[in-house]
Amino acid sequence: MAATSNGKANGATRWIGTRPVRPDGVDKVTGRARFGADVHLPNMLVGKVLRSPHAHARIRSIDASAALALPGVKTVITRDDFNDLSSEFVPAGEMLVNYRDVVRNVMAREKALFEGHPVAAVAAVSEKVAREALALIDVDYEVLPHVLDVVDAMAPDAPLLHEDMITAGVEPAPTKPSNIAKVVEFKLGDVAEGFAEADIVIEREFSTQPVHQGYIEPHSCIANYSEDGQAELWCTTQGHFVVRGHCAKLLGMDVSKLRVTASEIGGGFGGKTVVYLEPVALMLSRKSGQPVKMTMSREEVFRASGPAAGTRVWVKIGMTNEGRITAGEAVLKYQAGAFQGSPVQPGCMCAFAPYDLDHVKVVGYDVLVNRPKVAAYRAPGAPQSEFAVESVVDELAKRIGMDPVELRLKNAAKQGTKAAYGPTFGPVGLVETLEEAKAHEHYRAPLKQGQGRGVASGFWFNIGGETCATLNLGEDGTIALVAGTPDIGGSRASLCLQAAETLGVDVERIRPLIGDTSTLGYTFLTGGSRTAFASGMAVVEAGKDMIRQLCERAAKVWDIPVDAVEWADGEARPAGSNAGEFDPLSLADLARLAGKTGGPFVGRAQINAQGAGPSFGTHIVDVDVDRETGRVTIERYTVIQDAGTAVHPSYVEGQLQGGAVQGIGWALNEEYIYDDKGRLQNPGFLDYRIPVCSDVPMIDTVIVEVPNPTHPYGVRGVGETPIVPPMAAIANAVEDALGMRFMDLPMSPPRVLKALEDARIAEAA
Amino acid sequence: MAKAHVTTTVNGDPVEFLCDAEQTLLDVLRDELYLTGSKEGCGSGDCGACSVIVDDRLVCACLMLGVEAEGHSIETIEGMANGDQLHPLQTKFLEHAALQCGVCTPGILVAAKSLLERNPDPTEIEVRYWLAGNLCRCTGYDKIVRAVLDTAQEMRGG
Amino acid sequence: MARVVFTGNFRHLVGEDAEADIPASNVRDLLNRLGERYPALAPHLDEGIALAIDGEIHQDALFSPVGPDSEVYLMPKIAGG
Amino acid sequence: MRYEAPETIEGAVKLLAGGGPRGRVLAGGTDLLVQLRASMIAPELVVDIKRIDETREIREEGGRLVIGAAVTGAELGEHAAAKAMWPGVVESAELIGSTQIQGRASLAGNLCNASPAADTVPALVAAAAQCRIAGPGGVRRLPVEEVCTGPGQLSLDDGEFVVAFEFPERPPHSADAYLRFIPRTEMDIAVVGAGVSLSFDDSGRCAAARVALGAVAPTVILVEEAGRALVGTECDDAALQNMAAAASAACRPIDDKRGTVEYRTKVAGVLATRAAKIAAQRAKGAR
16 A cells, blocks of 8 residues: 655645635634534523622621522532642643642632632523522622732732742742742853853833633623533533533543533634633532533633733843854743633743853742633733844844844844754744745834834744544445634644645545534643644544544455555545556445445544644734824834645634734734732723724734655644734834834823823933 | 603614613613624623624723613614625625634724725824724734724725 | 753753764653663653754654654754744 | 603603602613613613704704704714814714714713713813703703713702703804723723814904813813913914913822823823814804
């Protein structure tokens, strides 16, 4: 048997790189697609969560008797309904989660640790009754001092969120508890030596605000727990297998007794990799004996889910007069929210990743504050640290009068470079994106009076992980593709294209489905830019498995040895000495014969995908600044990124465009505003200002393809890297326009105008 | 308080429903009539995911009471295709990959339809401002705007 | 002998060594031997680590091969959004 | 909550007068429904005034424009005569929220929500518009600037509601303009709003000027000094600078999630200047 694929390695591809209409497209343009909140079950109750109005408070007691007495209320749950869990780390969307913390995050135990922290939940016959019941639950709080800022939280006298928190990663271990959960350090070479070689050393301190992922669909689920101890859960999530694991753990269930179905998902960006409502809905359903539907309001989404970490980042970079960077050092302080686990570690590892450096030192602090526990958000941790580094690199370029793209090219990480976080890079495309930037018409286009242009590069690792896929061949030769990664932005299309390429059949003959947790083996979530890569790899493997079976069957039919059969262009052909002896058997032919020749064909793969290809991007942006109001307008934007291979280029472009616009929001307007009691003042889309359609121009894209050698078609994964460069690119453009560098995000109109006014006053004096 | 009886037209069909005075039109569409194509992204008129057309006016169904619909005509995403024929906007959104997660898509399609009915030849800026009340977090709006402009051109016979 | 390099906080756990030469044919062998040589490291090798084997990142992959001249970086596990 | 949709002014007055303090008027509902949902209000009665003809009409009465209370921004924007007469008022109504909000939001709702940041109010005040108010005692008229007494506070009595807005006659060489500042290009509440209405004599000198500012004080303010700084001038740069200084000086804003004291104060002058320039331009082109 000699299965040949039509992959990149062989030159031309038939399906990879084409742009068919996505298989789930019609459902999504007609309103037919069912998202988290679109399902109703018979006998269904409505669940609502009572949330702490305090940023930090000890919960003395909870009295739900009045709520339970209200007609229509079926049950109320509190901390008493969940067993406490010991400290145990398991992988989730972002780094690891600790079940001791997860159980406390879904329902406060000893203390409420942020405004919006769940303290009780009710299931009732209607939303109205459920709301009335919430008002009747009496919680006795002892309000405690709170802390929101990362630097304040690190102070020795800061209010402690967890009185037993001893900083990890420090030798010898501290004896006193603090809000610093962990200190991490990454070193390469000797920075003192590196700075000694430098002619210019610049150090700056930056800050970024927490930002929310801002998915348009709020969290929602329906739990249906039956009296026999089995349950089904329907929810909007990036990973239903991960949800199953967490919920089973929190409810003390066997995972086999919990079937989780992922609904269509209305955006996630990392924010739907953890559980909030799901264990609560299951518990309400278990206690009430009825299905329970729970949906967050937008306000709840803002108060209690996400965000990305707010940070303080100090950066110091040394460079020779010729533009060679000799050393980079950084200290990162990241807000974790109410429980440990900020993405400071990847922040440290990514900070200097675009550069080929001999001497690097990055220290990171994971710091607890009275805010919601941070969740992953596109390249978690990287945008904050790379914003700081890319800003300083821009300043260095200005200092020696070198073009910033040239400076980056001179120092760019490439194949063989020892990455600043350790390992040696294989083939990577940073240089290619920089060369494209330099050659791009945008980079040379004249600027209008008063406008500025900025560039910045960005890096993200991308991941693989455990993944299953099944291809079921129908009796007419068409194929059902079952994957376990929820389709958040067109991945069904890219998986079908990879299957079509492998099998050599028309992509229209493959219909995809996202299987529930009982139809497939464990599959890690949609995140880490892994879906097109890892589920793609699984689909390709499943395709090969099916081809092997098909060739065996053809050999049987022809009564020739199986190694005398080859698979090409969607059909089995006799090969070698038998070539031309028999008419080829197409997929449809073999499907028709399946029953008589040995049974149905099912191609399977269960893999742990390794060797994800890192991805680099470079962005170019032009801005205009209204000097009288401080408003920054994005005039033109170009994203250039290495995709490895763009399986469905339209959806790759979409990822690049969407990431860039999220970055524009992060750079210019998005921030959380708290009052002095630690209560969020802008929990809605009115005052949490994500970009609207009229805020942005068209986002040009250039896809660079430096194939990832570990993937059969060269796929890297593209979803996360595009959010990394925008903040620095925009800050660099604003600096170009105003001669003024902004080190604190967002560059909102009041902040920009104040800087302009201060400069005018300074100039006058 | 007894429920109110409301008589309306939804996607061309006569529809009667009972609702509480507090229920929004969106609540009624989704929870009483099971027309779940209109989405609730915010409940405060800030995201546009529940966009519907009431008597030829584009509105957020979350900012209108169900009882206010009495005697009025409502168009939702479920009525946009004509039988098995997609509306040209729906076709163009698919061709241009103008959706990623798709949750804002029904609202954006309804809003875009309303735009093209009023202005068959909008500029890019006009499209962007008309759609400013429809948040999309996935696409960066680029492909959405292109799809609307392309549809307009096609519908004009260009 | 694979050359193992410790990054991040793993350095603290191995004393003065930043690097070590370990004979191993796959990840499981490598981790076992690392655990034996550095008892303080042992509890951390079960979860939450990634290995960059000659530049290619492997996570939760006990049987990934390690070559005789491989360069292996022990790093924190990476996820994403 | 009870919902009523009377078809006459008298019917509405009767319901509102009988409804006590917990009766609410519903026009476009774009603020009311948000408050209902957030449980900020829990009215026992909601009186929908949209089925009353007078609230839905835009008409001219002897050269004066009258706009019904429940006329939406979208309807106003499509009314060529209104736009020609009071372009600033119309553009202020067209700035409220999104296209979707435009399809519902009304002038009276924007006023009676009693937010200091309401977009139409500075334009209405600059235009010297009056409210026609119906109540148990009959119909009375009140200048727009006297309707709100503080954030969320109205000077209307129980049972009273706004039926329509009446505008003064427009002399030749007159025009108005409204500008607001928001961080994005759309969908935000004004951080600062500035309405300016100007009339010029035949020689091109400013004969009358009204400047009103939003979001810089507990209510929208009419800045008479700012108007006076323009009267008698050709609205040249020096006059505009004086006007801007007077506008900024009149600000008594607060720091909140939408802006700072210094930001609002500074930008009030900037916007008033820009709006005055637009109004002057329009006035020169008018009639």
